[in-house]
Amino acid sequence: MGMGKKKAAAPAPPAPPPGPRFQNNTAARQAAAQQHAAPPATYGSQAAPPMMQPSGGGGMGMMGTMASSMAGSMAGSMIGHSLSGMMSGGAPAAQPAAAQQPTPAQAWAQSPQYGAPPSTVDPCMMQHKEFMMCMSSTGDNLDQCRHLFDAFKSCNLQNGKRNLAAHARDVSQSPQLGYTRIKLLPPVAELPPVTGYEVDRRATGMGSACPFAAHDPHGTSPLPLLFQTEAPLFSEQECQAIIDEGTAHIRGGGAGSGFTLADTNRNLAVASLPLTLAWLNNVGMPRVAALAGKCFGEWAIGPAKDLLIYRALVVQYEYAAGLTHQKVHRDGALVTCVVPLNDMSEYTGGGTYMESLGSAVVLPRGHALMQASALRHAGHAIESGQRWVLVLFIIAEQMKYGEHVRYFKARAQRAADEGDDETELRCLVLARALCDDQDHELLYDQAVAAHERHELPQALALYERARALEWRDPRVHTNLAVVRQQLGMAPETAPAMVPGHAAASSASGHVAPTRSAQTMRSETTRDGAPEAATRGLAPLERQAALKNGLHGESTRDGAPDAAAPLQCLEERLGPTSGTLLGTLEAGARPRAHGLYL
Ligand SMILES: O=C(O)CCC(=O)C(=O)O
Numbered sequence: 001m002g003m004g005k006k007k008a009a010a011p012a013p014p015a016p017p018p019g020p021r022f023q024n025n026t027a028a029r030q031a032a033a034q035q036h037a038a039p040p041a042t043y044g045s046q047a048a049p050p051m052m053q054p055s056g057g058g059g060m061g062m063m064g065t066m067a068s069s070m071a072g073s074m075a076g077s078m079i080g081h082s083l084s085g086m087m088s089g090g091a092p093a094a095q096p097a098a099a100q101q102p103t104p105a106q107a108w109a110q111s112p113q114y115g116a117p118p119s120t121v122d123p124c125m126m127q128h129k130e131f132m133m134c135m136s137s138t139g140d141n142l143d144q145c146r147h148l149f150d151a152f153k154s155c156n157l158q159n160g161k162r163n164l165a166a167h168a169r170d171v172s173q174s175p176q177l178g179y180t181r182i183k184l185l186p187p188v189a190e191l192p193p194v195t196g197y198e199v200d201r202r203a204t205g206m207g208s209a210c211p212f213a214a215h216d217p218h219g220t221s222p223l224p225l226l227f228q229t230e231a232p233l234f235s236e237q238e239c240q241a242i243i244d245e246g247t248a249h250i251r252g253g254g255a256g257s258g259f260t261l262a263d264t265n266r267n268l269a270v271a272s273l274p275l276t277l278a279w280l281n282n283v284g285m286p287r288v289a290a291l292a293g294k295c296f297g298e299w300a301i302g303p304a305k306d307l308l309i310y311r312a313l314v315v316q317y318e319y320a321a322g323l324t325h326q327k328v329h330r331d332g333a334l335v336t337c338v339v340p341l342n343d344m345s346e347y348t349g350g351g352t353y354m355e356s357l358g359s360a361v362v363l364p365r366g367h368a369l370m371q372a373s374a375l376r377h378a379g380h381a382i383e384s385g386q387r388w389v390l391v392l393f394i395i396a397e398q399m400k401y402g403e404h405v406r407y408f409k410a411r412a413q414r415a416a417d418e419g420d421d422e423t424e425l426r427c428l429v430l431a432r433a434l435c436d437d438q439d440h441e442l443l444y445d446q447a448v449a450a451h452e453r454h455e456l457p458q459a460l461a462l463y464e465r466a467r468a469l470e471w472r473d474p475r476v477h478t479n480l481a482v483v484r485q486q487l488g489m490a491p492e493t494a495p496a497m498v499p500g501h502a503a504a505s506s507a508s509g510h511v512a513p514t515r516s517a518q519t520m521r522s523e524t525t526r527d528g529a530p531e532a533a534t535r536g537l538a539p540l541e542r543q544a545a546l547k548n549g550l551h552g553e554s555t556r557d558g559a560p561d562a563a564a565p566l567q568c569l570e571e572r573l574g575p576t577s578g579t580l581l582g583t584l585e586a587g588a589r590p591r592a593h594g595l596y597l
């Protein structure tokens with residue numbers, strides 16, 4: 001269930017436009033459910049990045065030109081400094097490579113990767129342009145141009161500061177909701193052993209701003225972003241007590257959590273379960289925080305003792321009630337911990353589907369799955385019975401640089417809900433800049449907004465770029481087909497071949513043993529056939545790696561992606577594109593779980 005005002009549904013157009021309409025449309029809901037269950041299409045080669053519109057004499061193209069002049073180069077370096085300063089937020093950036101390498105914001109400001117960006121790319125463009133012109137015309141006389149530089153700087157600052165304020169609000173809300181600070185961490189020796197998975201870092205969509213890559217922000221190697229314990233973190237009794245309180249709460253007609261994605265499962269806020277809350281504060285969270293520290297390390301998530309619960313949920317899936325899953329999403333936190341509360345024998349299917357693995361991780365009761373919240377994942381559909389999980393959305397007291405991306409995104413989503421297109425665009429563009437344009441959801445959101453305004457060529461270019469970044473998101477394919485139809489283009493019978501995260505990582509080449517069927521299940525296609533290629537990377541013996549402070553070399557699980565069969569769009573989405581477009585609605589913007597409460 002999304003919070004915040006929803007945009008009014010658009011009047012029915014001749015061809016379905018995109019927009020946040022899944023919630024109100026049964027056919028579209030079914031499509032969404034199928035999309036969740038459907039595997040990603042696998043494509044083979046690279047699509048050309050979209051040509052961005054020229055900026056009409058301003059924007060970064062102009063910045064590039066001017067920065068190469070004597071006047072511009074001085075102004076350019078001041079601007080880079082201004083942008084990176086505004087985003088650091090006083091938090092220790094601790095990114096050694098950043099000294100030689102440009103920050104993401106600088107890189108964006110200085111070298112547009114996809115040709116001249118649209119005039120909308122720089123939300124502070126006017127201020128920037130005026131400053132550059134002043135510097136150029138005064139022979140770099142900063143005194144004369146200082147007021148313009150200050151205006152430019154404060155435009156950027158305002159944007160970054162609001163994220164810091166939002167983070168400070170999240171930190172202060174945590175105790176208001178009843179989550180207390182950690183008093184004492186258990187010794188690491190008391191924690192269960194942990195297995196880690198190395199995941200293609202692009203799956204975070206955070207680019208070089210990814211806090212989990214702070215030691216190597218511009219590297220390309222996979223990162224250990226996903227962990228599972230090999231023994232229970234919580235006992236059977238602890239798990240059962242949570243289920244019992246949750247069951248009583250549901251029977252008593254207790255309200256749900258108010259969280260997003262609650263229409264396909266039951267979400268209860270732990271804050272509304274007093275016994276669970278007290279246990280979590282005193283016992284559960286200290287254990288989880290110590291585990292997070294062991295998995296990710298202080299350098300990535302800060303001191304374990306300073307981790308906070310942003311929100312905590314008890315989630316129930318009940319097959320008989322049609323509450324079977326959560327669709328693919330990112331969580332609105334830094335790290336997420338999911339603990340299955342009931343026995344695996346009580347349901348079939350289920351588990352946490354990790355898009356970057358192409359599989360669901362199904363863990364025994366009380367075991368913990370710890371992941372970077374930015375990894376796209378889902379509550380994999382159960383096929384019978386009930387599944388209960390405890391979900392903790394965890395933030396660090398000190399906001400990490402990369403967190404600007406999700407705060408901008410949250411602001412963009414709120415603005416979209418309120419119909420404030422200008423703010424939405426500004427925040428999306430800033431988020432795109434900060435993550436080196438690596439988050440396909442941002443491009444998709446921007447494309448949907450353009451699509452809604454009937455700016456079809458721009459929407460097409462943005463969808464194509466989104467697809468080039470992440471071909472596994474069916475909404476992008478759907479909307480791309482819609483916009484192509486609206487532009488009078490032929491359906492893509494031989495779809496553009498695009499690279500995927502895993503396809504690129506297949507170059508690393510090692511083939512690893514397959515995970516046991518008990519703990520890893522493959523995502524299935526609509527008709528139930530197992531997915532052709534599993535893109536999981538094999539688990540590492542994280543304990544040893546953590547002890548040595550090393551991230552071991554990754555191995556791969558399953559067949560190389562290059563060998564996966566090519567699936568065309570029609571194969572994925574239906575037999576004829578004509579029928580398809582008549583029945584499928586374009587998808588809503590993705591919503592991070594935990595952003596709207
Ligand atoms: O059910 C699961 O394993 C995942 C739950 C989840 O992703 C969430 O609640 O945000």
Ligand SMILES: [Fe+2]
Nearest residue numbers: 329330331593
């Ligand atoms: Fe989630």
